[in-house]
Amino acid sequence: MTLKAAIVGTGAVAHLHAQAVAADPRVELVAVSNRSTERREAFADTYGVRGRYATHTELLAAEELDLVILCTPPDLHREQTLDAYAAGVHVLCEKPPALSLDELDDMQSAADAAGLAFAIVFQQRTGTAAAHVKHLLDTGALGRPLLAQCQTLWLRQDDYYAVDWRGTWDGEGGGTTLGHGIHQMDLLAHLLGDWAEVDARLWRLARDIEMEDTSTATIRFANGVIATAVSSVLAPRETSYVRIDTELATVEVEHLYGHSGDSWRITPARGVSEDQTAAWAFPAEDEPSGHEPLVRAVVDALVAGEPMPDLVTYARRPLELVTAIYASATHGRAITHESLDADAQFRSDLRAEVTDLRPAAGPTA
Numbered sequence: 162m163t164l165k166a167a168i169v170g171t172g173a174v175a176h177l178h179a180q181a182v183a184a185d186p187r188v189e190l191v192a193v194s195n196r197s198t199e200r201r202e203a204f205a206d207t208y209g210v211r212g213r214y215a216t217h218t219e220l221l222a223a224e225e226l227d228l229v230i231l232c233t234p235p236d237l238h239r240e241q242t243l244d245a246y247a248a249g250v251h252v253l254c255e256k257p258p259a260l261s262l263d264e265l266d267d268m269q270s271a272a273d274a275a276g277l278a279f280a281i282v283f284q285q286r287t288g289t290a291a292a293h294v295k296h297l298l299d300t301g302a303l304g305r306p307l308l309a310q311c312q313t314l315w316l317r318q319d320d321y322y323a324v325d326w327r328g329t330w331d332g333e334g335g336g337t338t339l340g341h342g343i344h345q346m347d348l349l350a351h352l353l354g355d356w357a358e359v360d361a362r363l364w365r366l367a368r369d370i371e372m373e374d375t376s377t378a379t380i381r382f383a384n385g386v387i388a389t390a391v392s393s394v395l396a397p398r399e400t401s402y403v404r405i406d407t408e409l410a411t412v413e414v415e416h417l418y419g420h421s422g423d424s425w426r427i428t429p430a431r432g433v434s435e436d437q438t439a440a441w442a443f444p445a446e447d448e449p450s451g452h453e454p455l456v457r458a459v460v461d462a463l464v465a466g467e468p469m470p471d472l473v474t475y476a477r478r479p480l481e482l483v484t485a486i487y488a489s490a491t492h493g494r495a496i497t498h499e500s501l502d503a504d505a506q507f508r509s510d511l512r513a514e515v516t517d518l519r520p521a522a523g524p525t526a
Contacts, residue, residue: 164463167192167224169217169241170232171204174255174452178230179208181456188228188460194220217241221248227463231255234326235334239264242279246271251278253459257343257483258476260334262501263509265480280459280473285348287458287472288450290425290443294412295352297441303427304408309388311349311380311403313342314396315417319369321394328370335511336363336372339483342392345401346380347479348414349390351471352405355383355478359485360495365517367395373515378486390486409433410441422447487513 166188168175175193182190192212195201205213214220221229221244229245231238231254238259245252252272258281259265272279285291297303315337326332333340350356361378368374375393382388386405401420405412409430416424422443429438448454458472468474485496488507491514501507 162187162464164188164227164460165191165225166228166230167194167212167220167226168230168232169194169220170234171195171197171200172232175204175230175232176207177452178232178253178456179204181451181453182230183208184453185457185460187464188456191226192220192224218244221245221250226250228253228459235260239268242268243271246275246277249275249277251280251463253278253280253282253456253473254476255282256347257334257339257480259480261509261511262477262480262484262507265477269476278459278463278469279476280469281476282452282455282473283344283347283351283479284419284450284452284455285344286351286450287448287454288420288422289446289448290414290420290422291348291351291450293443294414294425294427297427298352298405298407298412302441303410303412306353306384306386306405306407308406309349309353309382309386309404311342311345311388311390313337313345313392313401315341315394315399315401316396317341317368317374317394322368322370328368328372330371330512333372335483335487336370336376336515337374337392337394338363338376338486339511341394342376342390343479343483345403346390346392346482349388349403349405350382350478350482351475352403353382353384353386353388356482356485357381357383358495358497359482359489361486361489363487363490363513363515365515365519367519373490373513376486376490378489380482409437419450421449484508484511487511490514 193210194214194217228251235257242252322328358381363373364375378390380388402415411428414420414425427441458470462469489496
């Protein structure tokens, strides 16, 4: 059985998906779409794709597909997802999956009604080492998790925001919390489970943009873990960092855009035996995080006719976390699931209050 797949959008991330599809003999990339003829043809030539279309609607109408991979800006995801389900095609959607919880709920409802898969791309969940750590935490091998840190410290300077749609609520939907920090917060939630409460602030410290260039948050998870999360585009030494302190050990991963086994370490608490520590050893064979294992997991499920795995589901959880940060910063109070579900403003739009601390700026904006 060979699945037929198509990619909508041919930007940088689409190349990662095309390479992941090429690495799996059970799926074939048969079509792509992009409104730019030059970009569409160059991409299709690179990967030997026969079907070439200007729009996703033309592609869906002309091709018999099993899977469509959306590599377009997030403001297009809802429409393209609903169109794919109307055509009877499973969807793998790049992150962020939508610009609001209302949009995401529409997408999930359409998938459920059609009986089709809605898979999302948060590739930080993948990799042999991440799976190993999740198993240790889930089984209690490291004791009860207590405290966590989540840092997305990247550098995006004025040239990055020179693109007309960047740095605006209309163009990006949110600032660094949505566009960058969501990756590591998703990994943290993948390891720790559901969140219970978020208390946060949004800051504009340096960049001339509408949204935040930095956010700070305290997250209480349902299992009692207290985490701090910082997202910023102002860090000359860029890093992505997650740390979880448990009763028996500290687990850490530090990387930038993707991790492998050597990015992780487990430090035992004093008094933990060598035999117990040895049982935590990472597997000798290591596969890094990335799009290839994620696409493979989707194909595994489709070929077997099984539900999508945890690696590509739980689309709502990271978007809820991000939305709660924006809502908390605006309302000036902690946000719970109940208050977020009742918040019509932030279920549909992430525009939030940002404290502007730039020297030439006023106190708020």
